Amino acid sequence: MALEQPVLTKRIPTEPWGRHEDRHYVDYNEYVKTGGYQALDKALQMDRTAVIDEIKAAEIRGRGGAGFPAGMKWSFLPPVDGGRRFLAINADESEPATFKDRLLIDYDPHQVVEGIAICMYACQLDTAYFYMRGEYHDQRAILERAFKEAYDNGIFGPNSRLGQINGRNPDLFLHRGAGAYVCGEETGLLNSLEGKRGWPRIKPPFPAVAGAFARPTIVNNVETLACVPHVMENGPDWFKTLGKGRPEGAPPHVPASFGTKLIGVSGPVVRPDVYEEHLGVKMSYCIEELAGGMLPGMEFKAAIPGGISMGVLTKDEYDAPLDFDIGKPYGILGLGTACITVIPEGYSMISCARNLARFYARESCGQCTPCREGTEWLYKILTRIEAGDGTTKDLDLLLEVASSMGIMPGTTICGLSDGANWAVRTIVNKFWDEFEAAVKKNRFVSLSVANNNN
Amino acid sequence: MAWITKNSAGAHIERQSEPYLNDEMKQELTPVVDRYPRRQAASLPLLHAMQEKVGWLPPQAIEEIADFLEVPASEVMDTASFYEEFWLKPKGKYVIWLCQSISCEIMGEPSLTDRVAEFLDIQVGETTPDGKFTLMKVECLGYCGDAPCGLINEDIQQKITPDNFIEVLKNLD
Numbered sequence: 001m002a003l004e005q006p007v008l009t010k011r012i013p014t015e016p017w018g019r020h021e022d023r024h025y026v027d028y029n030e031y032v033k034t035g036g037y038q039a040l041d042k043a044l045q046m047d048r049t050a051v052i053d054e055i056k057a058a059e060i061r062g063r064g065g066a067g068f069p070a071g072m073k074w075s076f077l078p079p080v081d082g083g084r085r086f087l088a089i090n091a092d093e094s095e096p097a098t099f100k101d102r103l104l105i106d107y108d109p110h111q112v113v114e115g116i117a118i119c120m121y122a123c124q125l126d127t128a129y130f131y132m133r134g135e136y137h138d139q140r141a142i143l144e145r146a147f148k149e150a151y152d153n154g155i156f157g158p159n160s161r162l163g164q165i166n167g168r169n170p171d172l173f174l175h176r177g178a179g180a181y182v183c184g185e186e187t188g189l190l191n192s193l194e195g196k197r198g199w200p201r202i203k204p205p206f207p208a209v210a211g212a213f214a215r216p217t218i219v220n221n222v223e224t225l226a227c228v229p230h231v232m233e234n235g236p237d238w239f240k241t242l243g244k245g246r247p248e249g250a251p252p253h254v255p256a257s258f259g260t261k262l263i264g265v266s267g268p269v270v271r272p273d274v275y276e277e278h279l280g281v282k283m284s285y286c287i288e289e290l291a292g293g294m295l296p297g298m299e300f301k302a303a304i305p306g307g308i309s310m311g312v313l314t315k316d317e318y319d320a321p322l323d324f325d326i327g328k329p330y331g332i333l334g335l336g337t338a339c340i341t342v343i344p345e346g347y348s349m350i351s352c353a354r355n356l357a358r359f360y361a362r363e364s365c366g367q368c369t370p371c372r373e374g375t376e377w378l379y380k381i382l383t384r385i386e387a388g389d390g391t392t393k394d395l396d397l398l399l400e401v402a403s404s405m406g407i408m409p410g411t412t413i414c415g416l417s418d419g420a421n422w423a424v425r426t427i428v429n430k431f432w433d434e435f436e437a438a439v440k441k442n443r444f445v446s447l448s449v450a451n452n453n454n
Numbered sequence: 455m456a457w458i459t460k461n462s463a464g465a466h467i468e469r470q471s472e473p474y475l476n477d478e479m480k481q482e483l484t485p486v487v488d489r490y491p492r493r494q495a496a497s498l499p500l501l502h503a504m505q506e507k508v509g510w511l512p513p514q515a516i517e518e519i520a521d522f523l524e525v526p527a528s529e530v531m532d533t534a535s536f537y538e539e540f541w542l543k544p545k546g547k548y549v550i551w552l553c554q555s556i557s558c559e560i561m562g563e564p565s566l567t568d569r570v571a572e573f574l575d576i577q578v579g580e581t582t583p584d585g586k587f588t589l590m591k592v593e594c595l596g597y598c599g600d601a602p603c604g605l606i607n608e609d610i611q612q613k614i615t616p617d618n619f620i621e622v623l624k625n626l627d
Contacts, residue, residue, distance in 0.1 A: 084491060096555035096594035127489075134502075134539045135551075135595050137608035173489045178498060178537035181593065195490075195497030195523075197536035213491045266557040266598035273599050308556055341557050341598065355556050359593050365536075 002277070002285075007242070007260045008226050009276045010034070012107045015290065020273055023107050025142060028149035031110040037155070039229035043118045044161060051122035055228065058236035059258050064090055064184075064221030065307060065336045066415075067324045069255060070228075074123050076208035077216050084166055086217040087120055087128040088193060088207075089225060092177055092184035094133055095307035096359055097341040100262035101222040103274045105132070105139045108226075109146035115225030116172060117155050117162060118232055123218055126168040131189050134178040143174050181363035185414045186219040187211075188365065199367050200414035223262055244280025244323045257323035265291040267342030268298045274339075280323040283313065286340060299345035302431070306336025308356045309419025311426030312343075331429075333422040349431040350438055353424050354382040360420035370405040371417035377401050378424055390439040399425060467513045474508060474515035475500075475522055483522075493523045497533045501540055510541035538592070546581040546588035548626055551605040555594035561601040567591065569616035573623065587623070 006017050011034055013022040031037070043051050056071030077085070089112070093101045104112055116128050130147075132139060150172065151157045162170045175193055177183050183192040187201035190212045211217025231239045239259055246256035257279040263286050264274045270292030277286065283305060287293065294300055303313050305322060311332035313320050320330050327334040343352060360375040381398045384390050402425045405411055406418035428435055483503060487496040500519050505511055511534055520527040534540045552558075552567050571577060574587050581588040597603040600612030604619070606626070611619065 093596055094594060097557050097598050098594075099596045099598050102596050133596070134537070135592075135605065137605070138610060171489070176498065176502060178502065179539035179592070180537050192498065193495060194492065195494040195533055196529075197533055213495070215491075264599060266601060267560055272601070304556065339598070341560070343560060347560055351559070352556065355554075355559050359555060362593060 002281075002289075003242075003260060006276050007230055008104070008111070008223070008262060011111070012103060014275055015271065015273070025106070025145075026108045026110060028110060028146075028153055031108070035233075036110055036229075037114055039232035040114050040117050040121075040155070040161075043121060043232050048122050048124065051118065051232070054236055055122070055231060058231040058239040059256055060224060060227050060231065060239070061255060061257070061324055062221055063223035063227070063261065063337070065095065065309070065334075067255070067335060070220060070224050073208060073220070074119070074218060076206065077123055077218070078209060080124050080166065082166065084127065084168070084213070084215050085123070085125045086212045086215060087116065087123070087125040088186075088189060088212060088217055088219045089116060089128060089130045089222060090184060090186065090189055090219055091130060091132040091136075091222045092181075092189060093136075093222075094181040094184050094363075095309065095337055095339075096356075097266055097304060098264060098307045098337040098339040099266070100264050100274050100337060100339055102136065102139065103262065104222055104226050105136070106142060109143055110150070111226045111229060112222050113146060113150050113155065113172070115228035117150075117170075118228050119218065119220065119225060120165065120170050121162050124165050125218060126166040126170055128170075128172045129175045129193055129212070130172065131175050131177060131183070131193060133183075134176050140174065140176065147172055147174065180365070181359075182365040182414070182416055185416065188414065189219060190217065197365070199365050200416075202413055227259060243278050244321065247325050255324065257325065261322065261338050263290070263322065264337075264339035265342070266339070267303075268295045268344045269293065269342055270295060277322075280321045283320045283322055283340060284318045286322070287342060294342070294344065300342060301345040301347065302343045302349065302352075304341045304343070304423075305332065306334070306338045306340075308341070308359065308423050309415075310334060310336040311422045312349075312352075312430060314430050332426055333418065348386070349427055349434050350382065350386045353427045354379065354386050356423040356427075357382050357420065360416065360423075364416060368412040368417070370411040371420070374401050374405040374417060375420050378420060382424070385435065385438050388438070392436075392439050395428065395435055395439060399428060402428075465513075469514050473518055474504060474512065475518040479503070479507070480522060487523070494525045494529065496523060497525075497530055498537075501530070501534055505540060510544050544585075547586050548606055548623075549588045549590060550623075551590045551592040551595070553593070553595045553597070553601070553603050554591045555598075557594075557598035558602040563602045566602055566604075566614060566616050566619065570619065570623070573620050586626075 011026045052074050060070045061067040154161050156170050156172050158169050160170045180198045182188045183198035185200045188198040192198040193212050207217045207219050242260050243258040260276050261279045266272045275290040322338050324335050357379040361379040364371050364375045366372045381394050402421045406421045407415050486499045504515050516530050517527045520530040578591050602614050604611045
């Protein structure tokens with residue numbers, strides 16, 4: 001069932017409700033005129049714990065990739081002790097093929113700002129840092145403008161309608177990263193915020209207990225916070241009518257897929273863009289109906305459903321539903337950011353795996369040996385196979401190296417190498433024939449490649 | 455690869471008598487430092503500001519930032535060397551960043567890079583002898599829907615075709 005009314009893209013014209021050519025920056029006045037900041041006013045009338053209970057009841061799961069319930073994260077905060085408490089907004093969005101948060105920042109930043117204000121009120125956080133990746137240059141001016149409008153209209157600053165929090169005026173600042181994927185990991189982000197290299201920290205302590213500057217900190221994704229005003233305005237029951245819901249027959253404590261999701265489609269499709277749909281929408285629907293199908297002359301071969309770390313879906317899995325339970329039945333890591341990259345027929349999966357492995361080799365922060373050495377090793381093996389120099393043994397080695405790094409085998413601090421692990425392993429396993437054919441090829445090929453390059 | 459250590463032992467540090475971080479800049483940046491409970495947290499904003507002003511991060515500027523933030527210079531150097539966007543050596547007037555991640559590669563980045571490298575007559579990572587262009591390859595820029603994409607300094611270029619892009623480069627002065 002297709003989504004009837006846009007939620008997050010209410011003010012951002014998006015097919016099928018509008019044309020993306022009509023998109024424009026929604027300023028404070030326009031935002032208020034279209035019902036904005038009412039959710040904040042409603043929240044301010046309520047008790048702080050009641051606001052957290054609403055978010056908990058709506059079961060919003062984090063939209064940044066991990067899918068951790070936001071309300072639960074908020075309730076992990078220790079009791080107020082008079083010291084400072086922080087909010088860090090994760091807009092690092094460096095996962096290849098992911099570009100959904102940019103849509104919210106570009107056109108409707110006040111929606112996010114409202115979510116930030118509600119979160120700060122409910123969790124009693126006095127300062128929010130909007131951590132945005134350094135490569136988003138245009139978005140810097142947009143956010144600075146939106147933040148200024150928010151200050152001028154009494155959302156933050158000395159005249160804030162949130163009142164004083166922890167004895168301070170609530171503040172929202174932009175903090176720009178400088179080009180490091182690992183800073184999207186929440187503790188890496190906190191280290192980067194503290195002016196250090198973006199090395200992820202060992203957990204526990206979790207950020208809610210000791211995060212930025214060793215004080216309680218909430219780290220939330222942009223899209224997660226953008227969902228918050230809608231829940232406050234329409235109530236958790238309304239939110240739960242959206243999305244696929246709980247898996248059939250599952251008890252109520254099993255995390256479910258409620259709400260809508262921004263879905264980016266990229267690759268050789270007619271209309272690559274960000275769309276909004278129910279969680280649980282079929283991938284085929286996103287590619288064919290929303291993005292207009294494949295470009296003429298192109299045929300679908302495979303797709304990476306949610307940022308490259310999640311793994312790959314084949315032609316047989318074309319109808320996979322994009323919800324938080326996608327992982328197990330389809331043998332991938334999870335939903336991730338739900339931004340689909342379509343891989344066309346004719347593009348080698350070995351090149352694809354090599355591209356992904358290079359990404360992790362380049363972005364590994366170098367803290368844990370299995371990741372620092374392993375990602376580079378995977379890249380070397382895949383480059384070798386691509387050049388025609390691979391052996392059958394290389395495939396075994398590849399799988400062994402891949403499966404021994406990450407949080408799940410328990411050898412690294414953060415999940416970066418889990419991404420490398422799953423991306424490479426699912427591609428090799430699901431396209432085994434292609435890899436096998438490549439390693440069995442005549443080995444003179446590589447010499448001719450080498451000669452051509454010289 | 456942020457973790458590769460750069461050989462700096464015995465490097466000669468060029469110094470100038472005029473400070474990079476002058477009083478005017480300090481005054482301008484004091485509110486930024488005040489945003490954070492610890493002064494060191496302002497490293498990234500200060501390094502960004504310095505790079506915008508000077509074009510890169512000379513060692514002397516890093517020392518001055520460290521003094522201003524009341525931390526050892528090695529701490530600021532540690533931070534600056536970790537991030538890809540900070541330049542510890544001079545770069546060209548225009549830095550061309552071409553995205554090489556999956557969506558852009560599928561949509562034709564390899565041939566684009568080849569054409570641009572051929573046009574500028576340099577390899578990826580090099581600067582033209584006249585100091586005008588530096589060519590870099592970078593991982594995902596977040597414009598996957600408009601692949602292939604790239605940055606010329608801070609300007610995003612979307613749905614690049616080699617011919618159009620070279621036209622753009624020709625028109626830069």
